[in-house]
Amino acid sequence: MATNLLFLSVIAWYSLGINCGGEPVTVYGEKDNTFDGDTDEVGPSSFRQSSTNWALSSTGFFPDNARSQDNFTNVGDTFIYKLTNEIPAMANPQLYRDARLSPISLTYYGFCLANGKYTVNLHFAETVFTNGQTYKSLGRRIFDVYIQGRLVQEDFNIVDAAGGISTPVIMNYTAAVTSGTLEIRFYWAGKGTTGIPLTGVYGPLISAISADPAEVASSTSPGGIVGAVVGIVAGGVFIILLVFGILWRRGLLGQQNTLEDDLKGVDLQTGKFTFRQLKDATNNFDKANKIGEGGFGSVYKGLLSDGTVIAVKQLSSKSKQGNREFVNEIGMISALQHPHLVKLHGCCIEGNQLLLVYEYMENNSLARALFGPEESQLKLDWPTRHKICVGIARGLAYLHEESRLKVVHRDIKATNVLLDKNLTPKISDFGLAKLDEEDNTHISTRIAGT
Ligand SMILES: *[C@@H]1O[C@H](CO)[C@@H](O)[C@H](O)[C@H]1NC(C)=O
């Protein structure tokens, strides 16, 4: 499934659904909605990421004497409250039976969402307090809600909003997603009761979260390819892409599909160039401008009309293998930016023409500097060699440890290390790179690259 994961790394999601504290649920209605399960431990340091497109973190600690209370499951620094009493008659009780409770602050993050406006629905029900004559009915839970860092609900009291205890209420907001991320934060600002019904059990309580596009922008990138699928409901797109990924992997797709077709719906998050622009920039791919021959295509130096010097990698349109590496490469590089990784300016996809546009590296590759024809060899003194080694190491450390996507390059060699005019090394050619999943205990010993 590695290829499909790569695939996921470049597609955008169009919705978010979380059954906070509970098991996965599908709610059938005029529009079916899937809510992911959310029963894992969270802590301030262990930011918990789901297998789909969201994550959560919590801050604060419940006091020790609160941790052994009935009906609360202590999961890291949050509680999951399970309603074990008879479920009151309400719509979709499975969303409200379990809820997540945090002592101070609980934040859910949606990732890789297509940019645009979303409707965010927050499902609440006050299931911890009870009606009646006992002191338990005196509890008051008050917290604030922030969406994208903006305070959308101050001193929110579920019971007041819902008009009663154990009564669901769905609060609706619109939020603009501009960089693929949606952040929803519940924050206990010290108000309300803290000792009712149980000592130390207080703080924001959330039952479920969903977000759906209100209107998704027609494009998220300068010439976006995503436009063609706008408006198609998320799940559909996702499944189509997944099936597509599998078919593609198995080579079941006929040659008649151009890459342009293949990439519809893939949010490449990068600039787009026309074939004509690149043809002009490289003087119709003049041999004199050729600066290298990569694993799956030639590289040309080019000059854009605005004076930017670029390197254009032209993919031979024959190889299907190449297509996959191409998508892989765009996906990887557009998501990764570091001083020691070669920068991708954009790409060009027209018919079967596939080109990648990079920053131009004045001193070509390390391989050429060391072992190239005599006239292109560079005299590298020891401090420079040291600088180059450390630079490569920094680039790799970023890929392995620091970036949001953990990437194993799998083809580090002198030809894939480029040198700019100051001899700063930059890693290139992510064609064989793979995403490294954190929980992936399986070790691949298959040889890749050279
Ligand atoms: C936990 O659930 C049981 C079973 O419904 C109930 O009898 C008990 O009162 C609940 N405990 C608390 C602390 O609410």
Ligand SMILES: *[C@@H]1O[C@H](CO)[C@@H](O)[C@H](O)[C@H]1NC(C)=O
């Ligand atoms: C939010 O929208 C839902 C329908 O999606 C509706 O049932 C509910 O009443 C709305 N909530 C508020 C507070 O208006």
